Amino acid sequence: GKEGVISTRKIAAELGCRTIGAGLNEVEASEPVYLDEAGGIGMFCVSYMNECIPATATEPGIFRWDDLDYIKRRIDEIKAKCRWCFIVAHCGEEFSPIPLTYVREKYHKYLNMGADAVIGHHPHVPQNYERVGNKLIFYSLGNFIFDTDYQRIQAHTDLGVLVKLHIDGDRLDFTHLPFRIDRKTHTLNELNELFIFRHISPVEFAQAVPLSAHVFWQNY
Numbered sequence: 001g002k003e004g005v006i007s008t009r010k011i012a013a014e015l016g017c018r019t020i021g022a023g024l025n026e027v028e029a030s031e032p033v034y035l036d037e038a039g040g041i042g043m044f045c046v047s048y049m050n051e052c053i054p055a056t057a058t059e060p061g062i063f064r065w066d067d068l069d070y071i072k073r074r075i076d077e078i079k080a081k082c083r084w085c086f087i088v089a090h091c092g093e094e095f096s097p098i099p100l101t102y103v104r105e106k107y108h109k110y111l112n113m114g115a116d117a118v119i120g121h122h123p124h125v126p127q128n129y130e131r132v133g134n135k136l137i138f139y140s141l142g143n144f145i146f147d148t149d150y151q152r153i154q155a156h157t158d159l160g161v162l163v164k165l166h167i168d169g170d171r172l173d174f175t176h177l178p179f180r181i182d183r184k185t186h187t188l189n190e191l192n193e194l195f196i197f198r199h200i201s202p203v204e205f206a207q208a209v210p211l212s213a214h215v216f217w218q219n220y
Helices: 002-014 026-030 068-081 101-113 202-219
Strands: 033-035 041-047 084-090 117-120 129-132 135-138 159-168 171-182 187-190
Touching (some): 026 068, 068 084, 068 101, 101 129, 101 135, 135 171
Parallel strands (some): 084 117, 117 135
Antiparallel strands (some): 033 041, 129 135, 159 171, 171 187
């Protein structure tokens, strides 16, 4: 709620941490963070509204993922100053190993608006990634520290992946480190491979949609 947004941002500011995705109003919630590296990088965060209250002109909350006009204005603002625009997306259906169609369509819209990469992290299980020309979509990085009993009853919530973006001129690439959460010791164990974390083509995605919908229905 309101008090949580206020206190979290206050503590972050006191510790010198820069935040994205939530604020005391929609301007603060959508405010990008800028980095000087690689010709300039601008990042902001969008979120589902299922569990999160959207910020308004006067009330605190999150920057909603479906406010496409506002998102486009922020992307244009970043691209006027920077070479790169990255969007962190607290979106996607929980516990589904494959992104649903409407999530993929939204992320592609962000790329068409000018974003260079979308990094998703809401589903709590790892999902595929997708290359779209020189742009990237990571549909879900899986679980990390939000490993609660609510998630533990679902399959594959002990898996995650760390992603490191690499910028070489106008070329965007990445390396990744898959891991499994050791719930007895509360540590992360490196894995050699995470099969689900691989490129998914448009053809493969279309074939997988019925499976994704079925798993989503089963989970709920």
